[in-house]
Amino acid sequence: MNYFVIYSLYVLLLSLLMGISTWKLFKKLGINPLFAFIPFYNYYLILKKAEKPAWWTVFAYFPVVGPIMISVFHLYLMRLFGKTSTTQRVLTVLLPFLYIALVNYDAKTELEAPEYLLPGEEEEKHGKESFLGSVTFAVVFATVIHVFITQPFGIPTGSMERTMLVGDFLFVNKLNYGFRMPMRPVSIPFIQGTIWDTGEKGNPKDDPKSYVEAVKLPYFRFPGWEEPKRNDIVVFNYPDDSVHIAIDRKDPYVKRLVAEPGDVMEMRAGRLFINGKPEVRMGDAQVQHSYEVYTSSQLDIPSLYDLYGFLPVVEQQTTNGYYYHFQGLTDDVAKELSQSSLVLSINEIIEKKGDKDLSYYPDVNKSIESQSFVPSTKINYSSTIFPHDKNWNMDWYGPVTIPKKGTTVILTSQNIRLYEKIITVYENNTLELKDGKFIINGRPTEKYTFAYNYYMMVGDNRDASLDGRYFGFVPETHIVGKPMFTWLSVEGLFQDQNSSYQANGKSLRWDRMFKATNTGELHKTSYTWLAVLLLIVFFGWEYIMNFIKKFKK
The missing domain is CATH 2.10.109.10 (Umud Fragment, subunit A)
Incomplete structure (x- = not known):
């Protein structure tokens, strides 16, 4: 079945659960209870009532990001009805439609009156909410980048040496190939x-x-x-x-x-x-092969490592000197190594045809x-x-x-x-x-x-x-x-x-x-x-938005 057909079915199912578990709450908020069943619009209305950025609604049903944002929206809804204890928040996140439904059908549930705060307390509360908002945005922003644009990836093995080194961490572009x-x-x-x-x-x-x-x-x-x-x-x-x-x-x-x-x-x-x-081969391709090397005396492997970089090798002493199995040498490195006075022989290890x-x-x-x-x-x-x-x-x-x-x-x-x-x-x-x-x-x-x-x-x-x-x-x-x-x-x-x-x-x-x-x-x-631009946006979004608001005033 088509991806977006199945996706739409999931959205409709979630919207149905949302409507069944919140329609009475919507009514108590002064909203037509039928709106609780409408995808996106139901969360838009909650954000408006909670005085939060309404544009967050677009993330409601995004893959991976959606569950995070829906949990945030549910928390905002529950706060409007005074459900703010740690236990109530945990239940809202872990058992969303079940716990919200219990609140929805509880005859004692009432809309929480706005809390009166002294000026100092109001600033303190605003600061906490601003911090939580920044953290939420940072998590959502990073998740959107990670899922939809670019994903970090580490190189733990030497299969792409020396083109890519063990210990390299890459950003992978997910858009080039679609x-x-x-x-x-x-x-x-x-x-x-x-x-x-x-x-x-x-x-x-x-x-x-x-x-x-x-x-x-x-x-x-x-x-x-x-x-x-x-x-x-x-x-x-x-x-x-x-x-x-x-x-x-x-x-x-x-x-x-x-x-x-x-x-x-x-x-x-x-x-x-x-x-x-x-x-x-591309200009930066460093293709390597395994070699066996016999020497008259021990090689200074640390110095070779410093000279050539990544150099996996197994060393064994023999009756006539030393044997080395180099996991990967480029043709140029193998040629340079063969010119050492200590090297008795160097041969590429090639499996037999038919084995x-x-x-x-x-x-x-x-x-x-x-x-x-x-x-x-x-x-x-x-x-x-x-x-x-x-x-x-x-x-x-x-x-x-x-x-x-x-x-x-x-x-x-x-x-x-x-x-x-x-x-x-x-x-x-x-x-x-x-x-x-x-x-x-x-x-x-x-x-x-x-x-x-x-x-x-x-x-x-x-x-x-x-x-x-x-x-x-x-x-x-x-x-x-x-x-x-x-x-x-x-x-x-x-x-x-x-x-x-x-x-x-x-x-x-x-x-x-x-x-x-x-x-x-x-x-x-x-x-x-x-990298600098991403860090600025990631950590400075709240400051950027506050600056824009002050500039508009």
Whole structure:
């Protein structure tokens, strides 16, 4: 069903509950009780009676923001009838329509007479209300920015080193590719999926969620001013997040979009080829590969870290010297390192062609031939190459064509694992094999037409990245946005478990803060002006509004 049809049904349901639980209160306020049932207008009238900014009404039914504002409006209504104790406020917020209904149908409920205050007391009360109003606005303003415009995102792993550093915090623009409406509109602001982790022994699916799963809306995206294109750095929701069903609540990942819909992507000996040609890299792309290095004596790793930056490495002493496994070196760094007098040999680590990256492997071909095909459910996607019936690995992958919206493919036993997840998970169809034929939504067919565009996302740190080579294609429904700039960068904030050496302490990388990302340029544009503007609006809104009021007088 259409997003806005379901959205409208929710609004009508809330308005019905509002009317049933407040119509007598409206009557006591001198308002036609029928107005209690009219969406937006009912809250507009409450704000007018409470002498609060009426324009706040526009936020009444916004996803995520709406529940906050509705709770505020309810508190204002209850205050008009003297329900101001801590217990009464808590009940108003936690059991809104139930508690308000009890007040509404209580024959003793009366409109509270205006409180008489001495001049000093009046100023004190006005100051408290002004403070609470500022806090409310700050929370709502930040929530609107976070949900509808740009969202902060941290880099905890080295999959995009050295293009994006571990400890970078980005602002992600949600509008470039078109804003995706929230699919779980009732949620706690600023928390992505889980409120807290119950621990290693608990089931992550049982961790308390930051959203109400029962209140859900379908996927809908407004048009953007650009399409995701090859070489873009993109933030998206991790497709194989098994904890969260809601697409927009799955864990956010950041990778480079290496192949667009319709492209043919292939890895040959660790090198990426698109449409049969070597990849064309952006100017700021720092692609890395893993290397093994044998030396005659111990390397000064801290000095190398200071020289080259992020340098995950495992060190082992051998009978003839030392062995080092560098998780990610660029070709230039590897060349410089090879020129050291201590280095006996340096070789890029490349998996053998035909070896599978594998943790669980069903006998797919046998199950297809025996006509007992069942969509796979036991595969550990995080450590098994995609698709799971190919003799591929990180360094020898493909060729594979990226699915494009509107394109039709012939389904066979050789390609069904490639498209199975698209058909059943991303595009919500049923799939089975019966009498040698594929059955989609109860109908025999040998063809399938893709409903969405898909993309291949791969990390710049090619041998230390959980990316599309493992979880497969990323559908357009999972795209969050495009990184805009780095607002904070802290070295040593996240520790690498695969490295023998860690940064000593934590320090700010001032040269990266408020610098643009995703431009492809070595010298980045500064967004300091935007950060200052947002801080002024966020913290100074009340002062700005008071100044405008005084100016008008």
